[in-house]
Amino acid sequence: MKTILTTAALAVSMLAGLNGSTSAQTREPAPAVANDAQTMSRLAALESFELAREREAKAIAEKREADDLVAQASMAESTSEIADLTEWQVGLAFITMIGLAVSIGCTVYSINQTRAVIRENRQYSETGLRAYVGRDESEVHHYDVGETPELIVSYKNFGTTPALKLRTFGFIEKLQGFPHSHQFSLPGQIEYEDVDDLPPGATKSVGFSLGPLTETRAKELEDQKSAYAFFLIVIYEDVFGVQDVLRVSGIRSGKKLVRTRLNTAFYRQTHRDIPAKDTADPRQRTTSHG
Secondary structure: OHHHHHHHHHHHHHHHHHHHHHHHHHHOOOOHHHHHHHHHHHHHHHHHHHHHHHHHHHHHHHHHHHHHHHHHHHHHHHHHHHHHHHHHHHHHHHHHHHHHHHHHHHHHHHHHHHHHHHHHHHHHHHHHHOOOEEEEEEEEEOOOOOOOOEEEEEEEEOOOOOEEEEEEEEEEEEEEOOOOOOOOOOOOOOOOEEEOOEOOOOEEEEEEEOOOOOHHHHHHHHOOOEEEEEEEEEEEEOOOOOEEEEEEEEEEEOHHHOEEEEOHHHHOOOOOOOOOOOOOOOOOOEEEEO
């Protein structure tokens, strides 16, 4: 810049000299040789000025190009740093997602475990609070020749809550001999008898008439040449709405029917009107008693 100013000052001085010379020529003519020397000097000064200006412009252009290269390098370095930072951010995001997935998995597992504990506790609570109807004592009344003996089969609620919606059905059959088991000929449709609710600790009974007892029949029973097979079905629900079934079946013989055998064949019999154990609900079960 200083060079340009110096060259400009020299050019101004030369122009001033040229103007002065022109005025002098007007005033007084000079020799032609002197004029040519001055003209050459001025042209040389102008050429020097133009060269200086070109060098200055070239220097400015080179400086701008260098600045542009520095800026581009700085931008490239910044871009590389941003790319590196982005990679780190992606990595951290991936790690965060893995941690979140693990956290969600642990949370789901904890929820399922909690539900399982709650369900198990509920089942335990219901198990301790539900009704359990089972067979109680059995007796034979009026067992004398000439009378009509009656077999009384009792059932009891051994649970801590009432047994609801009770229905019962029973049957007795005279047999030859004293077999270990007997399969009944069940009717096509079983008609149950509705019974009142059974409170905890309460007992109900079903009586089976044996018909008139003659001396011959009494002798056959005493010698175990004949017997009676019976069964009783009790259907009920507990306070939680779970249905249960009590099956009772036995074969009795001997004097006053004191000999009793469990009739296992009855528990294997199926019928459309006899509810089976519902495997969909683990709380529901079929109670069997001889």
